[in-house]
Amino acid sequence: xxxxxxxxxxxxxxxxxxxxxxxxxxxxxxxxxxxxxxxxxxxxxxxxxxxxxxxxxxxxxxxxxxxxxxxxxxxxxxxxxxxxxxxxxxxxxxxxxxxxxxxxxxxxxxxxxxxxxxxxxxxxxxxxxxxxxxxxxxxxxxxxxxxxxxxxxxxxxxxxxxxxxxxxxxxxxxxxxxxxxxxxxxxx
Amino acid sequence: xxxxxxxxxxxxxxxxxxxxxxxxxxxxxxxxxxxxxxxxxxxxxxxxxxxxxxxxxxxxxxxxxxxxxxxxxxxxxxxxxxxxxxxxxxxxxxxxxxxxxxxxxxxxxxxxxxxxxxxxxxxxxxxxxxxxxxxxxxxxxxxxxxxxxxxxxxxxxxxxxxxxxxxxxxxxxxxxxxxxxxxxxxxx
Numbered sequence: 001x002x003x004x005x006x007x008x009x010x011x012x013x014x015x016x017x018x019x020x021x022x023x024x025x026x027x028x029x030x031x032x033x034x035x036x037x038x039x040x041x042x043x044x045x046x047x048x049x050x051x052x053x054x055x056x057x058x059x060x061x062x063x064x065x066x067x068x069x070x071x072x073x074x075x076x077x078x079x080x081x082x083x084x085x086x087x088x089x090x091x092x093x094x095x096x097x098x099x100x101x102x103x104x105x106x107x108x109x110x111x112x113x114x115x116x117x118x119x120x121x122x123x124x125x126x127x128x129x130x131x132x133x134x135x136x137x138x139x140x141x142x143x144x145x146x147x148x149x150x151x152x153x154x155x156x157x158x159x160x161x162x163x164x165x166x167x168x169x170x171x172x173x174x175x176x177x178x179x180x181x182x183x184x185x186x187x188x
Numbered sequence: 189x190x191x192x193x194x195x196x197x198x199x200x201x202x203x204x205x206x207x208x209x210x211x212x213x214x215x216x217x218x219x220x221x222x223x224x225x226x227x228x229x230x231x232x233x234x235x236x237x238x239x240x241x242x243x244x245x246x247x248x249x250x251x252x253x254x255x256x257x258x259x260x261x262x263x264x265x266x267x268x269x270x271x272x273x274x275x276x277x278x279x280x281x282x283x284x285x286x287x288x289x290x291x292x293x294x295x296x297x298x299x300x301x302x303x304x305x306x307x308x309x310x311x312x313x314x315x316x317x318x319x320x321x322x323x324x325x326x327x328x329x330x331x332x333x334x335x336x337x338x339x340x341x342x343x344x345x346x347x348x349x350x351x352x353x354x355x356x357x358x359x360x361x362x363x364x365x366x367x368x369x370x371x372x373x374x375x376x
Contacts, residue, residue, distance in 0.1 A: 078375040116308055123307050141344045141365060146372045148343070152336035156329045177329060178373075184334045185366075185373045187266040 009047045011037040016054040017100055020107040025051065025114060055104055055114065059121050063128050065090050070132035079138045083129055083150035084178050087157075091170035094161075105162055126151040153177045197235045199225040204242040205288055208295040213239070213302060243292055243302065247309050251316050253278050258320035267326045271317055271338035272366050275345075279358035282349075293350055314339040341365045 005011075015036035019028040030051060034041045048054050069086035077085065094101050108114040130147035138146070157173035164173070193199075203224035207216040218239060222229045236242050257274035265273065282289050296302040318335035326334070345361035352361070 078372075080372050080375055116304065119307055119311050120304055141348065141368050142372050144344050145340060145365065145369045148340035149337060149369060149373055152333060152340060155336070156332050160329065177333065180329050181333045181337060182373045184266075184268050184330050185337055185370050187268055 005039055005043060008037070008039055008043050012039060012044055012047055013054055014100065016051070017103040017107065020055075021103050025055075025107055025111050052114075052117070055107065056117060056121060059124075062090060062093065063125055065093065066125060067128050067132045070129055071135060073136075075136075079133050079136075079142055079146035080149065080178075082133065082136065083146050084153070084174065086129065087150055087154050087174050088171040091174060094158075094170050098167075102162055122151050122155065149181060153181050156180075193227055193231060196225070196227055196231050200227060200232055200235055201242055202288065204239070205291040205295065208243075209291050213243075213295055213299045240302075240305070243295065244305060244309060247312075250278060250281065251313055253281065254313060255316050255320045258317055259323060261324075263324075267321050267324075267330055267334035268337065268366070270321065270324065271334050272341070272362065274317065275338055275342050275362050276359040279362060282346075282358050286355075290350055310339050310343065337369060341369050344368075 012033060016028070016033045019032055019036060028051065030041055030044050033051070033054075034044045037044075048057060066086045069089045070082050073082035073085050108118050126147045129150060130143045133143040133146060134140070153174060154177075157170065157177040160177070161168070161170045161173045200221060204216070204221045207220055207224060216239065218229050218232050221239070221242075222232045225232075236245060254274045257277045258270050261270035261273050296306050314335045317338060318331045321331040321334060322328070341362060342365075345358065345365040348365070349356070349358045349361045
């Protein structure tokens with residue numbers, strides 16, 4: 001008895017985020033998530049391998065988008081500009097889901113293991129972007145440094161975007177943080 | 189029956205690193221480490237909480253050294269220069285133990301869990317240095333960006349130092365990588 005459930009994945013994600021915020025990640029069970037979403041545990045496991053995948057299931061798509069944006073930047077773009085363009089491009093990915101991104105961030109900030117997982121995700125994104133730069137003919141250490149600097153910019157921009165009561169775009173924050181990094185590394 | 193063992197900690201560390209390289213971290217037991225060092229398991233546990241602490245026990249001292257170097261940099265130093273000075277200063281910490289640092293790196297590179305632990309350590313160092321910059325009156329986001337950029341520079345410099353057949357100093361590699369980061373962020 002399986003039937004098509006409209007937007008089951010989205011409903012499960014929303015239910016999970018609400019419960020993680022309310023009770024904490026460790027205290028929430030898959031059964032509770034399914035109940036809150038009005039679905040079954042079986043449906044949950046058709047969409048997610050486990051509770052954690054609700055929070056990290058988007059990472060492969062994010063990485064793929066970043067890598068293809070780096071690869072597709074104009075041939076004349078400097079490495080840091082290719083990275084910045086890629087980060088701004090995925091800004092929309094977060095922009096349209098601002099409220100759930102914010103909930104997700106609250107959940108992660110409250111749990112040491114999830115914070116570690118998030119760090120590892122960001123390090124993987126940096127490695128993938130460095131590799132994409134190498135594919136453009138950028139040599140090391142420039143490729144690694146541009147990618148790591150890009151992730152530092154992204155982290156700072158992301159935090160400011162999350163806290164921004166003026167609701168400015170993430171892409172704006174990324175451009176601004178990159179300018180700040182340029183000033184900082186120039187010793188200003 | 190406890191007696192003083194000359195340089196027990198150093199002997200245990202060296203025995204552990206050798207075994208981790210030879211057999212892998214997961215395949216090595218504390219009993220084997222103690223035997224190789226000619227000591228007892230009890231002596232091992234007087235010096236280290238577990239096998240992993242042999243690899244990460246130096247982190248608090250490293251962090252303390254970085255933080256006090258950032259705090260003690262000349263008042264006129266720009267944030268990135270205070271960070272760079274701190275990183276160069278701890279270079280000696282690695283320099284005099286080049287061979288065991290290199291063994292340690294081989295062990296960590298071969299084990300996913302240890303790589304994650306190392307990432308987390310580096311992120312903690314970045315947070316601690318950012319906090320030390322704030323203590324110097326540096327505001328955000330400059331404090332966070334300078335510290336994160338510093339850690340990116342350190343990682344790249346460290347890798348190049350590990351692989352450097354000319355055995356140039358880590359401090360040289362740090363200065364060089366910082367120059368490269370400046371060039372990269374300037375869009376060159």
